[in-house]
Amino acid sequence: MSIQVRNIHKRFGSFVALDDVSLDFPTGELVALLGPSGCGKTTLLRVIAGLESADAGQVLLDGEDASGTHVRDRQVGFVFQHYALFRHMSVFDNVAFGLRMKPRAQRPSEKQIAEKVHALLDLVQLDWLADRFPAQLSGGQRQRIALARALAVEPRVLLLDEPFGALDAKVRKELRRWLRKLHDELHVTSIFVTHDQEEALEVADRVVLMNQGAVEQIGTPEEVYRRPATPFVYGFLGAVNLFHGRVDGEGLRVGDARLPRQAGSFGEGAEVLAFARPHELDIVVDADAGASEGIAARVSRVLAFGITARVELDGVNGAHGQHFEVEITRERVERLGLAEGQAVRLLPSHLSLFESRQAATTAGAAR
Amino acid sequence: MNTATLASPFPRPSAPPRLRVLPGFRLTLGYTLAYLSLLVLIPLAAVFLKTAELSFAEFRDVVTAPRVVASYKLSFGMSLLAAAINAVFGLMLAWALVRYSFPGKKLIDALVDLPFALPTAVAGIALTALYAKNGWIGQFLEPLGIQVAFKPLGVLVALVFIGLPFVVRTVQPILEDLDAELEEAATSLGAQRGQAFRHVILPIVFPALLTGFALAFARAVGEYGSVIFIAGNLPMVSEITPLMIITKLEQYDYTGATAIATVMLILSFALLLVINGLQAWTAKRTGRDR
Numbered sequence: 001m002s003i004q005v006r007n008i009h010k011r012f013g014s015f016v017a018l019d020d021v022s023l024d025f026p027t028g029e030l031v032a033l034l035g036p037s038g039c040g041k042t043t044l045l046r047v048i049a050g051l052e053s054a055d056a057g058q059v060l061l062d063g064e065d066a067s068g069t070h071v072r073d074r075q076v077g078f079v080f081q082h083y084a085l086f087r088h089m090s091v092f093d094n095v096a097f098g099l100r101m102k103p104r105a106q107r108p109s110e111k112q113i114a115e116k117v118h119a120l121l122d123l124v125q126l127d128w129l130a131d132r133f134p135a136q137l138s139g140g141q142r143q144r145i146a147l148a149r150a151l152a153v154e155p156r157v158l159l160l161d162e163p164f165g166a167l168d169a170k171v172r173k174e175l176r177r178w179l180r181k182l183h184d185e186l187h188v189t190s191i192f193v194t195h196d197q198e199e200a201l202e203v204a205d206r207v208v209l210m211n212q213g214a215v216e217q218i219g220t221p222e223e224v225y226r227r228p229a230t231p232f233v234y235g236f237l238g239a240v241n242l243f244h245g246r247v248d249g250e251g252l253r254v255g256d257a258r259l260p261r262q263a264g265s266f267g268e269g270a271e272v273l274a275f276a277r278p279h280e281l282d283i284v285v286d287a288d289a290g291a292s293e294g295i296a297a298r299v300s301r302v303l304a305f306g307i308t309a310r311v312e313l314d315g316v317n318g319a320h321g322q323h324f325e326v327e328i329t330r331e332r333v334e335r336l337g338l339a340e341g342q343a344v345r346l347l348p349s350h351l352s353l354f355e356s357r358q359a360a361t362t363a364g365a366a367r
Numbered sequence: 368m369n370t371a372t373l374a375s376p377f378p379r380p381s382a383p384p385r386l387r388v389l390p391g392f393r394l395t396l397g398y399t400l401a402y403l404s405l406l407v408l409i410p411l412a413a414v415f416l417k418t419a420e421l422s423f424a425e426f427r428d429v430v431t432a433p434r435v436v437a438s439y440k441l442s443f444g445m446s447l448l449a450a451a452i453n454a455v456f457g458l459m460l461a462w463a464l465v466r467y468s469f470p471g472k473k474l475i476d477a478l479v480d481l482p483f484a485l486p487t488a489v490a491g492i493a494l495t496a497l498y499a500k501n502g503w504i505g506q507f508l509e510p511l512g513i514q515v516a517f518k519p520l521g522v523l524v525a526l527v528f529i530g531l532p533f534v535v536r537t538v539q540p541i542l543e544d545l546d547a548e549l550e551e552a553a554t555s556l557g558a559q560r561g562q563a564f565r566h567v568i569l570p571i572v573f574p575a576l577l578t579g580f581a582l583a584f585a586r587a588v589g590e591y592g593s594v595i596f597i598a599g600n601l602p603m604v605s606e607i608t609p610l611m612i613i614t615k616l617e618q619y620d621y622t623g624a625t626a627i628a629t630v631m632l633i634l635s636f637a638l639l640l641v642i643n644g645l646q647a648w649t650a651k652r653t654g655r656d657r
Contacts (some may be wrong), residue, residue, distance in 0.1 A: 051551050071554045078555040084548035088570040097566070098556035146552075153556055 001062045001157040002027045003048060008057035010043055010213075017043040018054070019213040022109045028187045030180070032194055032204035040213040042161055048191065049159050050074045052208050054135030061156065077150030077188075081162040083142040085134040091145050092130040095120055098153035119308070120148040123182070140171040144178075151186075160192035163198065172196075174202050183266045197237050204342060209233050231354045234275045241281060241346075243274040243295065244356070252351070257295045263350055271356035276348040278327035283311060284345045287338055297324055299338050309333045311347070377586050414632065417625040418461060429626045434602050435611050442608040443634060446587035449526035450534075451516045454576055458532025459552040465542040479535050482528055487592025493599045494525055517599025522579070522607060530583030537579035541572050574646055579643040 001027040010018040017040045025031050033041040046052035048059055050071035057068045066074055085094050085363070095117045099108055108116065121127040124144040134142055143163055150158065151333070164172040180203050183190055194200050200207050201221040207212060209216040217229040228234035235242075245254040245268045252261040254274070266272060284294060297313040300323075304310075309330045315322035324346060338344070398564035409507040418426065429435070463469075466475055482490065498505045506515060515521045545568065591609040598605040608631055615624035 011405040049555060051555070071551075072557045072559070076555060079553065080548045080552060082546075082548065084546065084552040086549065086552075086567055086570075097553070097558070101556060101562050101566070103552075149552075149556065 002060075003157060003189060003191070004058075004060040004063070005044070005048065006058040006060065006197045008044065008047060008054045008059070009362045010040075010047060010052070010054050016213050018047070021057070021210075021213070021215055023060070023218070025189060025191060025206060027189055030183045030192070032192055032207045033210060034194055034197060034200040034207055034236075035210035035216075037195055039210045039333065041195075041210050044210070045159050045161055045191060045193050046158075049076050049078050051078070052277050075153070077144070077155030077158045077162050079146050079150050079158070079160040080304065081165045083134070083139075083146045084164075085142055085146055085149070087134045089133075090130065091121070091126070091134070094134065095149045095152050096144060101271070102153075110224065112264060116152065120152055123151070124148045138171075139167045140175055143167065143175065147182075151188075155188065158188045158190040162193050162195070164196075167195070172199070178309075179203060182295065195280070199211065201237070203244055208238065211236075213289055228275075228352065231273055231275065231285055234352060234354075239278050241276045241326075241327055242322075243276075243351075244273055245274050246270065247272060252353075257293045258293060258346060259295070259351065260293075261353065266353065267356070271351045274348075276327045276350065276354045278310070279308075280348055280350045281326045282347045282349060283313075283326055283328060283332075283336060283338070284347055285342075294347045295324075295327035297344055298345050299340055299342045299344060301340065302333060302338055304330050304333055311338060314343070316343070371449045381576050399502065402489040411632065414625045414628050417622055418629045420622050421626055426626050429623045430630045431544065434606065435627060436648070437603045438608040438611045439440075439634070441522060441605065442565075442588060442631075443638075445522045445526055445607075446584050447521060447524055449523055449530050449587050450580045450584035452523075453530045453534045454528050454580045457531055457579060457583075458572070458576060460536055461535045462543055465539060479532050482530075483532050487529065487590065488596070488630070490528060491525060491593035491596030494521070494528065494593065498524065498597065516597050517605060519598075519605055521597035521599070524606060525597050526587040526590060529590055533582035533586060534576070534579035537573055537575050541575040545571060570649075574649055577642060577646050579651070581639055584642075585635065585639060588631070625653055 005021060005023045005025075008018050008021045010016075019040075021040070021044060032226065033044060036040045043052060047054045050066070050069060051057075054067070061069075061074065069193055086097065089097070091327070096113050099113045099116065102108075118130070122132055124147060125143055126144055126148070129137060129141065129145070134145070137145065143166075147160075147163075160179075164175050167175065168309060176199055179192075192203070201224075204221060206218065207221055207224050208218050211232050217224055217233045219227075224233060225237050228237060234240055243252075243254045243259075245252045245259070247253075247261075247266045247268060248258065249268070250261070252259045252272070257272070261274075296316045298312050298316050299311060300314040302309060307330070308327050309332075311326045311333065313324040313326065315324065326346065336344075385489065403416050405588070455516050458478065464472065464479075495501050495502075498508070498521060499504065500509050500514070500515070501515070505514075508515060513520070515524055549567055549571075550563050551565045558566065589611070591607075595610055598607060598610075600606050600610060606626060612624045612627050612631075615621075615627065
């Protein structure tokens, strides 16, 4: 079932949680709502579920306005960050809950309920825990039970609110992969909220980036990572190096350094923010480069324990007080013979430029 | 040879001292036992010892006298009924106090404790004045054929009054801790309000409700001050067991008084044991105790 959200506004007191949000969630997709805490993503999810009512705007489920429909009639499955399992019920009873609450005319027989519950427990691979109580399960198991419970009523939409937020890193990674697989089997239109960019990029078909109650960018994980539409998105999706500069002919002037730049529609002398991912910067040792190209920096730490090495640097001269992060191969580190305190220059292979005016506010929030 | 003593300047301790993380175990347990003995166990033992002065036949005659048996029925019956009424209305009151904000909420919250603080005799006199035939409320009930004061119903009213705070104060914190997500989960799964309450909220609150019930009941059984005024103390009709004990004492029949007290103690203890058992059973059934 498709979900459409039209011009949703929501405030809590003087805090604007959602500011004119409009989105389309096509049938069968797994969409991630990604953003920092307080960006309104959970509020949006709760508005779609009907747990929260919007001040203005519409939620359309399958093209029908659901604004006046109560949660219990919306047929949405909701999974909570802290599971919200009924702790006085066994796992079996938890999963059976939705079926047993149906009006008598629609309620399946106990035998049918048992079959269905066991099928669902099989699906989440926890059939052997049917008689346990939630307190006896691990966090990952609880969340899978919560998911089975939500699926029991055959929801038209599945909404997950930071489903892996309360789990440790290893279990989180496992469950991510598992959720993706489950979605590929079931194809229920699903929306999940997360503040973990890795999680969103890894699991979702599409990612909606939100900030301060508004949508910043929508796209496939690849699109949003490769072509961030705003400085906020750039800063939020992964580590980033930021330079404040001014357009200077074919190049970019940052402090007293000059950097090459890609073509862009910026006026001469325009103030810009330039972003480069750690792997888009190269390090050159002072002696073998033209002194004017690149940004002067000093190596502060070299972390080389993977295939790639991470070099942390402090800016000097114009970029004083700034920190940079560069990812290069270990071989290159060895070839350059980098040592702590060494003076080097940073040369970007690729820079993403944003006009400084709009950037000033949003990039600040992203940091 | 004394090489052994020379070789080891630090004598090996025979056993490492057991280290406790939480201090004060001996102190607190010692005081607990001392207080419990002085204030509770020894006086209770005295009751049994004094009763033992009677022969079994005498004992049986005292405790099964028709007036006394009628008083058991009244005391325990009305106490159970009052505790049950308090469980229902106490839960509602606690619900209102926790869930909603309304003008005067703080005031009502404070008023709940009043039955704790008010001298019971004052409560008894006030209730009697209200519910007597010519009282503020009694005058309206009289034409309807309902008599409260000087009837068993009056006893019930007094016992409800003094038991209310026990239920409210035990249930309130549990309701406050109740996770809103549980209700949201229930509703999103299609549960109606009533279903969510019955299947999700009530089971969570139930153990606390039982505790409140037990406390209210225990208090009601032992209540004297507020009841004797409103009860009217008609033999076979509205005499409570504590009154029977006082009556014996006034006649200097100390052993008779302790005999009745013994029966009361045993009955109360048995009932509280049953309630505790019920609590343990619900805890086990709901997986909290495994």
